[in-house]
Amino acid sequence: MIPSTAETLAEVKARGAFYTPPKVAAFLAAWAIRGDGARVLEPACGDGAFLVAASARLAALGARDASTLVGIEKSPEEAAKAYALVPTAKVRRASFFDVDPADFGAPFDAVIGNPPYIRYQGFTGEDRAKGLARATAQGVQLTRLASSWAHFVVHATSFLAEDGRLGLVLPAELLVTDYAQPVRAHLLARFASVLVVAFDRMVFEDAQVDAVLLLASNDGPPGINVIRVADVAGLATLDFSSLGNGHRPGDRWSTSINTEADTTYRALVASSAVQRLSDLATVDIGVVTGANAYFILSQSEAEAEGLPGEYLTAIVERPRDVPGLSVKPAETSLLLLIPQGGPPIHPAVAKYLREGNEKGVPNGYKCRVRKFWYSVPLPKKRPQAFLPYMTGDAPRLIVNEQGSWSTNLLHGVMLRETAPDVRALSAAMLSSATLLSAEVEGRPYGGGVLKLETREAERLLVPRLSDGVAAILARLHPELDALVREGRADRATRVVDAILAIDPEPFEDARLVFRSRRRERAKASKG
Numbered sequence: 001m002i003p004s005t006a007e008t009l010a011e012v013k014a015r016g017a018f019y020t021p022p023k024v025a026a027f028l029a030a031w032a033i034r035g036d037g038a039r040v041l042e043p044a045c046g047d048g049a050f051l052v053a054a055s056a057r058l059a060a061l062g063a064r065d066a067s068t069l070v071g072i073e074k075s076p077e078e079a080a081k082a083y084a085l086v087p088t089a090k091v092r093r094a095s096f097f098d099v100d101p102a103d104f105g106a107p108f109d110a111v112i113g114n115p116p117y118i119r120y121q122g123f124t125g126e127d128r129a130k131g132l133a134r135a136t137a138q139g140v141q142l143t144r145l146a147s148s149w150a151h152f153v154v155h156a157t158s159f160l161a162e163d164g165r166l167g168l169v170l171p172a173e174l175l176v177t178d179y180a181q182p183v184r185a186h187l188l189a190r191f192a193s194v195l196v197v198a199f200d201r202m203v204f205e206d207a208q209v210d211a212v213l214l215l216a217s218n219d220g221p222p223g224i225n226v227i228r229v230a231d232v233a234g235l236a237t238l239d240f241s242s243l244g245n246g247h248r249p250g251d252r253w254s255t256s257i258n259t260e261a262d263t264t265y266r267a268l269v270a271s272s273a274v275q276r277l278s279d280l281a282t283v284d285i286g287v288v289t290g291a292n293a294y295f296i297l298s299q300s301e302a303e304a305e306g307l308p309g310e311y312l313t314a315i316v317e318r319p320r321d322v323p324g325l326s327v328k329p330a331e332t333s334l335l336l337l338i339p340q341g342g343p344p345i346h347p348a349v350a351k352y353l354r355e356g357n358e359k360g361v362p363n364g365y366k367c368r369v370r371k372f373w374y375s376v377p378l379p380k381k382r383p384q385a386f387l388p389y390m391t392g393d394a395p396r397l398i399v400n401e402q403g404s405w406s407t408n409l410l411h412g413v414m415l416r417e418t419a420p421d422v423r424a425l426s427a428a429m430l431s432s433a434t435l436l437s438a439e440v441e442g443r444p445y446g447g448g449v450l451k452l453e454t455r456e457a458e459r460l461l462v463p464r465l466s467d468g469v470a471a472i473l474a475r476l477h478p479e480l481d482a483l484v485r486e487g488r489a490d491r492a493t494r495v496v497d498a499i500l501a502i503d504p505e506p507f508e509d510a511r512l513v514f515r516s517r518r519r520e521r522a523k524a525s526k527g
Contacts, residue, residue: 019046019047019049019114020046020049020050020114020169021232022049022052022053023232023233023235023236024169024213024232024235025049025050025052025053025112025114026053026056026057027213027235027236027238028050028053028112028167028168028169028213028215029050029053029054029056029057029112029167030057031165031167031215032110032111032112032165032166032167032215033054033057033058033061033109033110033112034061034109034110034165035061035109036058036061036062036063037063037068038058038061038068038109038110039068039070039104039106039107039108039109039110040054040058040068040069040070040108040109040110040111040112041070041071041072041104041108041110041111041112041156041159042054042069042070042071042072042111042112042113043072043096043099043111043113043115043152043155043156043159044072044073044074044096044113044114044115044116044152045071045072045073045078045079045082045091045113046073046075046078046081046082046114047078047081047082047085048071048081048082048084048085048086049114050071050112050113050114051066051069051071051082051085051086051089051091052085052086053112054066054069054110054112055069055086055088055089065088066086066088066089067088067089067090069086069088069089069090070089070090070091070092070104070108071086071089071090071091071092072091072092072094072096072099073091073092073093073094074093074094074095074096076093079091079092079093095127095130096152096155096156097127097130097131097133097134097151097155098130101158101159104159106161107159107160107161107162107164108159108160108161108164109160109161109163109164109165110160110164110165110166110167111156111157111159111160111164111165111166111167111168112166112167112168113156113168113169114168114169115148115149115152115153115156115168115169115170116148116149116152117147117148117149117171118147118148119147120144120145120146120147120179123146123147123148127148128148128151131148131151131152131155132151134151134154134155134158135150135151135154135155135182137158138154138155138157138158138186139186140154140182140183140185140186141182142154142179142182142183143178143179143182145178145179146179146180147171147173147179149170149171149173150179150180150182150183153168153170153183153187153214154182154183154186156168157186157187157190157216162218163217163218163219164217165215165216165217166191166214166215166216166217167213167214167215167216168213168214169211169212169213169214170211170212170213170214171210171211171212172198172210172211172212172443173443174196174212174214175196175198175212175226176441176442176443177443178453178455178456187214187216188224190216191216191217191218192217192218192219192220192222193216193217193218193219193220193221193222193223193225194214194215194216194223194224194225195214195215195216195220195221195225195226195227195240195243196212196213196214196215196224196225196226196227197212197213197215197226197227197228197229197235197238198210198212198226198227198228198229199211199212199228199229199230199231199232199234200228200229200230200231220240221240221243225243227240227243264436265436265437265440268433268436268437268461269461272464273433273463273464274433274461274462274463274464275461275462275464276458276459276460276461276462277429277457277458277459277460277461277462278458278459279416279418279462280415280416280418280419280420280425280462281385281413281414281415281416281419281425281458282413282414282416282458283387283411283412283413283454283455283457283458284379284383284411284412284414284454285408285411285412285454286386286389286405286406286407286408286409286410286411286412287315287335287376287377287378287379287405287406287407287408288366288376288377288407288408289335289366289376289407290361290364290365290366290367290370290373290376291361291364291366291367292317292407294336294356294359294361295335295336295376296315296317296333296334296335296336296407297312297333297334297336298333298334299334301334302334305348305351305352306348306351307336307346307348307349307352308346308348308349311336311337311338311346311349312334312335312336312337313334313335313337313404313405314332314333314334314335314402314403314404314405315332315333315334315335315404315405315406315407316331316332316333316386316398316404316405316406316407316410317333317406317407317409318407318409318410319388319389319390319391319409319410321333322386322398323484323485324396324398324481324482324484324485325396325397325398325399325426325427325430325477325480325481325484326398326399326401326426326477326481327386327398327399327400327401327402327404328401328402329402332402332404335376335405336349336352336374336376337376337378338353338372338374338375338376339375340371340372340375353374356374361373362374378405379405379412381414382400382403382404382405382412383400383405383406383412383413383414384399384400384413384414384415384422385397385398385399385400385412385413385415385422385425385426386398386400386406386410386411386412386413387410387411387413387452387457388409388410388411388452389408389409389410389411389451389452389453390409390449390450390451390452391449391450391452392449392450393489394435394438394450394489395429395434395435395438395442395450395452395457395460396426396429396430396484397413397422397425397426397429398410398426399422399423399426399477411452411454411457420465420470420474421470421474423473423474423477424465424469424470424471424473424474424477425462425465426477427473427474427476427477427480427496428462428463428465428470428473428496428500429460429462430480430484430489430492430493430496431462431463431493431496431497431500432493432497433461433462433463434460434461434462434463435493436461437459437460437461438450438452438460441456441459441460442456443456463500469499469500472499473496473499476495476499480492480495480496483495
């Protein structure tokens with residue numbers, strides 16, 4: 001399936017329409033549809049890829065037509081395309097959230113499809129309210145951070161017969177995000193068997209989000225099984241017959257992708273060798289300016305504008321600006337900081353504000369909702385360290401030696417009184433235990449990127465440090481910083497792991513498994 005040529009990519013993304021490769025649609029149809037009289041529902045049929053696949057599957061099983069096939073589509077143009085492709089199917093023009101299972105009498109034997117993927121920022125208004133209501137009706141409480149697919153999944157389960165099968169294309173967020181936890185719990189309560197097929201190479205390049213296939217039923221291998229294939233072509237040889245009982249983790253399913261990682265991670269969590277970062281620190285988002293290009297300046301730009309020093313403060317703009325484990329003076333930019341009210345504004349600052357007005361900076365959302373659009377709010381305290389929000393390699397705890405602020409591309413970290421020296425903690429978080437926990441707790445995104453929200457960051461595992469080991473790590477921090485800056489982070493990790501081996505618990509298994517997981521994520525950037 002391909003998008004209409006009349007639509008721009010932005011318009012396609014706005015309605016969450018990332019079209020499904022025919023091989024994927026055929027695979028899910030073959031798995032979900034088991035008889036020529038099967039009643040099949042496609043809850044967001046787009047231009048008909050799943051209707052075509054389902055019709056072909058029914059025909060292969062001996063059906064005369066596709067009259068037992070129902071498609072629902074909100075877009076009139078897409079519904080017309082779908083009907084033209086499979087005229088014997090029943091295509092209903094409606095929002096899926098306006099459709100009730102009772103509208104169709106008997107439940108369906110299969111529900112298959114690719115729900116719209118609209119992030120929570122764009123999934124608003126009436127559609128979101130209806131989606132939340134449908135989820136609540138199933139006893140599932142979704143948060144405001146839930147993207148559109150989550151509501152679709154929950155509502156879709158209500159259309160299935162007890163022995164029906166659910167086959168959907170979903171973002172990999174199903175496996176890892178906090179907001180998906182109610183969906184995971186609902187699937188486990190509704191189905192005895194949950195199979196997830198993950199890909200090494202991205203299925204939807206334009207979406208820049210990894211996709212997985214959800215196959216849920218009451219007659220498959222018990223528990224959760226996550227299977228990885230190289231690409232869509234790998235579906236042709238996929239064999240479920242060898243699967244045994246799967247895992248039933250209470251939180252995330254991401255560790256099920258790699259049983260070795262699951263075993264190692266669980267052993268680490270259960271040991272006395274590590275603790276959560278939340279035991280030692282709090283993690284909060286950085287400064288939200290609303291217009292970084294306007295409020296953040298280089299030294300030369302500030303001088304050219306004649307902005308006085310009392311209206312400027314140091315800020316780290318991007319993780320790549322700080323390649324090591326500590327912030328150096330040359331790695332910071334300048335944040336325009338104007339208090340609300342106070343003394344008269346300096347003439348050069350007033351001139352810069354007039355230029356901002358002319359550029360439309362006050363019209364941006366964050367600026368618009370402030371009492372004074374030009375007054376960027378700051379956290380109560382300067383963070384002692386930073387943790388990148390997204391990374392292509394591994395997380396780094398960056399010591400804030402310059403007393404800077406950071407944008408929301410880096411989280412601010414404040415240590416508790418019980419925490420070791422911040423330099424020791426920064427070094428310890430190079431350990432394989434922390435790196436493996438980031439792979440498990442974080443969210444993999446397109447291009448091999450790993451994202452850590454604040455709560456996910458606080459779940460990172462950190463080695464417990466004796467006073468002696470903490471002193472060694474703090475003393476070695478400058479040398480470790482240099483290794484990371486030179487692109488030798490693996491060497492720094494080996495050094496830290498060797499030092500931690502002074503304590504009773506070894507971390508060798510975590511290092512080996514982390515390397516394997518990172519290689520898997522790196523494939524996405526090449527695929």
